[in-house]
Amino acid sequence: MHEFRYVNGELNCEQVPIRSLVEKYGTPLYVYSQKTFSDHFKKLDQALGALDHQICYALKANSNLAVLRTLVNAGSGFDIVSEGELRRVIAAGGNPKLCVFAGVGKTAREIEFALKKGIYSFNVESEAELVRINQIAGKLGKKAPIAIRVNPNIDAHTHAKITTGTYANKFGIAFEEIESIYARAAKLKNLKLRGLQMHIGSQLTEVEPFEQAVKKVLPLATRLAPKYNLEFFSIGGGLGIIYDNALASGSSDWWQKPEAKNLLNPEKYAATLVPLLKPLSLKILIEPGRFISGNSGVLVTRVEYVKQTGKKNFVIVDAAMNDLIRPAFYDSFHQIIPLRKSKAKEISSDVVGPICESGDFFAKDRMLPKVGEGDFLALLSAGAYGFVMASNYNSRGLAAEVLVNGNKGAVVRERQNLDDIWSSERIPKWLIA
Ligand code: LLP
Numbered sequence: 001m002h003e004f005r006y007v008n009g010e011l012n013c014e015q016v017p018i019r020s021l022v023e024k025y026g027t028p029l030y031v032y033s034q035k036t037f038s039d040h041f042k043k044l045d046q047a048l049g050a051l052d053h054q055i056c057y058a059l060k061a062n063s064n065l066a067v068l069r070t071l072v073n074a075g076s077g078f079d080i081v082s083e084g085e086l087r088r089v090i091a092a093g094g095n096p097k098l099c100v101f102a103g104v105g106k107t108a109r110e111i112e113f114a115l116k117k118g119i120y121s122f123n124v125e126s127e128a129e130l131v132r133i134n135q136i137a138g139k140l141g142k143k144a145p146i147a148i149r150v151n152p153n154i155d156a157h158t159h160a161k162i163t164t165g166t167y168a169n170k171f172g173i174a175f176e177e178i179e180s181i182y183a184r185a186a187k188l189k190n191l192k193l194r195g196l197q198m199h200i201g202s203q204l205t206e207v208e209p210f211e212q213a214v215k216k217v218l219p220l221a222t223r224l225a226p227k228y229n230l231e232f233f234s235i236g237g238g239l240g241i242i243y244d245n246a247l248a249s250g251s252s253d254w255w256q257k258p259e260a261k262n263l264l265n266p267e268k269y270a271a272t273l274v275p276l277l278k279p280l281s282l283k284i285l286i287e288p289g290r291f292i293s294g295n296s297g298v299l300v301t302r303v304e305y306v307k308q309t310g311k312k313n314f315v316i317v318d319a320a321m322n323d324l325i326r327p328a329f330y331d332s333f334h335q336i337i338p339l340r341k342s343k344a345k346e347i348s349s350d351v352v353g354p355i356c357e358s359g360d361f362f363a364k365d366r367m368l369p370k371v372g373e374g375d376f377l378a379l380l381s382a383g384a385y386g387f388v389m390a391s392n393y394n395s396r397g398l399a400a401e402v403l404v405n406g407n408k409g410a411v412v413r414e415r416q417n418l419d420d421i422w423s424s425e426r427i428p429k430w431l432i433a
Pocket of ligand 1: 058061079102162164199201202203236237238239287288289290291326330384385
């Protein structure tokens with residue numbers, strides 16, 4: 001469920017007509033629903049209620065400070081992947097003691113910073129990293145809490161660029177090597193073995209790969225936990241969301257419909273995994289990003305031109321691949337709807353941005369109500385991996401972000417001034433006559 005729906009023919013975010021935000025703040029504009037972030041968090045938290053657990057939101061999905069603060073207030077911990085992300089969590093009022101640090105390439109500086117801040121665990125992805133963390137912890141006179149990321153070699157049946165749990169991927173340590181790595185880690189004096197971690201991929205829409213991976217890793221966790229006095233087992237993130245029927249999935253009755261029956265949701269996820277995990281008697285961590293933020297945000301854009309080429313109807317909008325790269329990068333589908341509900345005839349359209357690349361598109365051959373210059377469109381499910389993947393390509397400024405809470409909206413990121421794009425660039429003296 002989410003909080004984007006038509007009210008009197010106007011697309012609302014909670015109780016705010018999105019048009020009123022666009023009139024005030026311009027486009028392209030990211031609009032987020034605070035209630036959706038916290039509802040999704042609560043839903044997952046409740047589904048896992050039978051387990052001693054901690055949700056560590058993966059802020060790579062959406063790291064705006066206001067979003068983080070919403071989740072801090074809900075009781076979330078965080079899955080971080082860089083010093084920058086840890087600094088963000090702290091800036092938002094989050095607790096480093098509820099942070100786990102993932103990633104295959106942690107630098108010495110990042111490890112040192114995270115150690116000083118007292119994070120809950122480093123999720124270690126190689127033997128070399130283990131040695132490095134041990135050495136830095138020794139230098140600081142600390143014991144570094146660690147978990148090893150096991151790569152269970154399970155195919156998550158998702159997009160190739162976001163599959164992580166097979167041996168063709170760079171992540172984690174091979175299942176067969178885990179026990180010897182723990183034995184080695186236990187001998188390193190400056191480490192505290194705290195847990196075991198895995199993550200098999202993102203945007204999983206079936207429960208089976210999760211089930212398979214948990215079943216495969218459970219005997220390992222059961223052996224390792226008492227031997228090394230482990231506290232937690234993290235089963236990673238990856239819960240998928242609905243992209244194709246995103247608008248409909250905001251209503252509670254949609255979930256009763258036959259087309260929703262086979263889809264993954266927190267209840268199904270928990271019903272399968274909780275009975276498997278309960279006997280382990282460890283704290284269970286999960287690291288959802290997209291599930292919490294994906295359908296909590298939309299990207300609103302203005303139609304600048306409509307152009308017919310004889311073959312195609314191009315709807316040229318003012319947002320581009322630099323604002324939302326997912327269609328260009330993963331061929332991903334985002335539902336596109338007009339801000340004002342339209343009865344206009346549907347025609348096959350390509351929705352494209354102004355950037356000088358054919359990859360700059362949001363939809364191809366999509367049946368959409370006929371639109372014209374000045375109309376506004378919302379790209380749904382843009383709350384995860386949307387703004388965070390934005391760039392200044394073509395010297396386009398970063399979009400503004402607005403958070404809605406009930407009948408209020410507040411800018412949570414100002415639109416970037418164009419001068420700021422090059423403010424850290426310098427022209428060397430020798431180029432200036
Ligand atoms: N934990 C780890 C170790 C991860 O690598 C990730 C995501 C997550 C948790 C959170 O996964 P989620 O619950 O959001 O699926 N940019 C891509 C997605 C990249 C995911 C990277 N890792 C996209 O737009 O689809």
